[in-house]
Amino acid sequence: MKKSLNLNKFAENGTLSIFVNSEQEPMGILIPLKQWSKIAPSVDKNCELHRLMEQLTFKPIFERSLKEQENWLCPEIEQVETANLQQGLYNIYQDDKYCTSKDLFIHQYTDHRELVKVDAETGHTQTIKRNF
Known part of the structure; x- marks a missing residue:
């Protein structure tokens, strides 16, 4: 007699499931693809499972x-x-608090920040504020 398994119910609830044999011994695990992003950080990136799941879930x-x-x-x-x-x-970024116009940027150094104004035509920068 063949046994069948309907995976639709596992896919619907999206939780990890353990497969057991007739003696209730664990035989395998069903990992829904939706759950992989939560599990991935705890799995060794060099193992076969990680490589396979990354291929299956890659978008x-x-x-x-x-x-x-x-x-x-x-x-x-x-x-x-x-x-x-x-x-x-240094790193360059903008934020809403200090960069009130499109020509203002923040230069983030290891020990300080500078608010700079950049001339789009020449690329010349002018420091507006330092250590804020």
Whole structure:
């Protein structure tokens, strides 16, 4: 007699499930793809499971929402920003509090920040405020 298993009920509730044999011994685990993003940080990135799940759950960047893109890129951006500061460079960004016009930017150094005004035509920068 063949036994069948309807995976639709597992997919609907989206939770991890353990498969057991007739003696109730664990035989395997069903990991819904929706759950992978929560589990992934605790799984070794070099193991076969991680590589397989990344392939199955990969979504090209242009198919992602803006929030998904931000979440996906944020760790990489943070690494680059940290490397910049360690190399004596600075990071540039804008915020709503200090950058009240499109030509104002913040230069973030390891030990201070500067509010600068940039001339779009010449690229010349003028420091407006330091250590704020």
